[in-house]
Amino acid sequence: MIDDIRLDGPEPLQQQLYQQLAERIIDRRYPAGSRLPSSRQLALDMGISRNTVNAVYDQLKAEGFVQSQPGKGLFVHQRIHSDTLQRIGRPVLQPDGVALLPPIPKLQASKYDRAGDVSLPFQPGLPDLDAFPIRSWNRILHHQESRKRLRGYDSSQGYLPLRHAIAEYLRSARGVRCQEHQVIITNGAQQALSLVMDVLLKPGDRVFSENPGYRGARYALASRGNPVTSVPLKRQVLDVDALPALGPARLLFCTPTHQYPMGGILDISQRMALLRWAQQNQTWLIEDDYDSEFHFYNKPFAAMQGMFDHAPVLYVGSFSKTLLPALRVGYLVVPEPLVDHFVQAKQVNGGESPLLIQATIAEFMETGQFTRHVRRMRQLYRDKWLHFQARVAAELDGLVTPVAESAGMHLVLEGDFDDQELSLWLRTRGFGSTPLSSHFFGEGNRTGLVMGFASASEHEIETCVALLRERLGSSPVAR
Ligand SMILES: Cc1ncc(COP(=O)(O)O)c(C=O)c1O
Incomplete structure (x- = not known):
């Protein structure tokens, strides 16, 4: 019965023997009621110590794989296939080895691609990794690392000094109207988009997206099963004139300061028209301001969010381009009445962002190094x-x-x-x-x-x- 066991893997002998015996019992190669060799015999056959075999047998007994019958020996448990397997929760293998898993849902989007999973030159969205000031960054990181305050929990909304630094930066560099309590730190812009869907979408709500557009946003918009309508571009920017004919929408995703991927910039009158349309139609605008720091000759257009008080805009930004994508830190600025909704959604959807990274970015910004780095990168x-x-x-x-x-x-x-x-x-x-x-x-x-x-x-x-x-x-x- 035992002659198909090979203990030639890198794991400890005891672990290998346990795994192989348990597997054979689970897939019924050793049927219920069959007798296992004595520990002395198995130790001799396998050329291993009797203590090792006894330890494995004890474990199998404790887990209900086998039972001993006094004076007769050790047997595969009679109820093993009806009872024990359910208790231990291991997948039952079919004869062809395919696990019988619970139903697997259909993948929503058919065009997910993993091309972005690697960092190659010319990968869109990837900054110059060699130009990152790693020494200064590490100095700050080591300094923050020793702070006990950063070893525990913090707020899901985000580390306050970072929210403060971001609010200050957005007010001065991007004309965003915000205070630190309106800023929510997210795990990249991608989580910000996902939170918007969590908070604002009800089943059946229509959502609009630029076409062509940012795929990460498109997947997030479609992720709850809501109908997504494409808004075409005109001269490389969202065609605002096309909106009235498309009917109502709960949300519209756009990249007004640098259309992704076509690069157009929505001018001031188009921005006004878009905001007016959103107000009239009770539509929230998601403004993805993903790379505005890098306008080479003119100052970039100020963010649409800041054009007037109470604009129906959810402003999304990220450190993926200005610092590093691997940090996975982005931010959302939301109108005051929505702050609690978003903090609650963030609590459910991942909780806090890593505190040490947040504190390191905060110090990087407070000491002026962020502004200097962005200036150098622009050049x-x-x-x-x-x-x-x-x-x-x-x-x-x-x-x-x-x-x-x-x-x-x-x-x-x-x-x-x-x-x-x-x-x-x-x-x-x-x-x-x-x-x-x-x-x-x-x-x-x-x-x-x-x-x-x-x-x-x-x-x-x-x-x-x-x-x-x-x-x-x-x-x-x-x-
Ligand atoms: C249009 C756009 N928005 C946002 C992002 C940033 O996403 P994340 O912060 O999740 O890395 C990217 C990154 O490529 C992007 O191209």
Whole structure:
């Protein structure tokens, strides 16, 4: 009965023997009522100590896998398959080895892709990781690490000094009208979007989203099963004039200061019209201000949230671009009457954000290092943007059309090719990008590549453009 056991794994012998015996009992290779060899016999057969076997037998007995019958020996428990397995909660294996799991729901979105799971040069949204001031950051981190105050619990809304620093920064740099008690710290902008859905959506509420648009937002908007309507763009920005014909909506997601991914900037009259439409229709606007720090020549437009008091706007920001995506810290600014709703939702949905990271960012901001870092990155990204555009103009003329505002961390190269295939091809050569078509929802997609130049070095920019010329110039990537 026992001759199929092999104790040749890296785990301790006792653990291996226990696992193998338990497995064989669970999948009925050792049927209920069958007799196990004596501990002396098994120890001899396996070449291991009798103590090891006795310890395993004792454990199997304690867990109800086996029972001893005085004077007769040790037997697989009679009720093992009806009773014990339910109690221990291990999945029952079918003959083909497939676990019988409870029903598995259908995946909501069919186009989730994991391309963003790796950090490659040209990955959209990825900052220059080498340019991050890691030494200063570590100094602050070590300083904060020794504070006992940061070892326990704190508020789900977020660490107060960080909320204070963010409110101050948003008021002065982005014209946001807010106090620290309106700021909610989140685990990235993504959690901020998810909280908005938790708090504001009821079943059946309609939600609007820019098309093309940010996929992370689109997935969050669709995550509760509400109908999502696409709002088209006009000249690379949300087409505000198209809204009245689309009927009512509870929420509208937009990126007014740098449309993602097309890069357009909603001008002042369009912003006014959008706010007026939202007020008239009782619609909440989600303003995703994801990379406004990086406008290269002019000061970026102030946030829409700050255009007047009580604007129906939920303002979303993130440190993923200004610091590092790995920190997973973002923020939401909500109107006062909604603060408690959001804090409650945050409590349920993950609770506090990691305190040590929050405190480190707070000190980084309080000491002026955040502003200096952003200023340095603006210069660096402007140089990369110029270099990338120059290389594209020199080598890809006629093959792609750059869609460029002087802002941000990515550039769209539009072109008539199979962008999914080209993006995959670039990935095999070590360069990230996303296909433009994957940012469209529904029919009529345009094609191209969304290229995050901020994370690419000068050399990588040159190599990647040369690769694209070779690929697009010699054998067109047919659509
Ligand atoms: C449009 C947009 N919004 C928000 C974010 C930031 O998301 P998170 O803070 O979850 O990293 C990104 C990141 O790529 C983005 O492209």
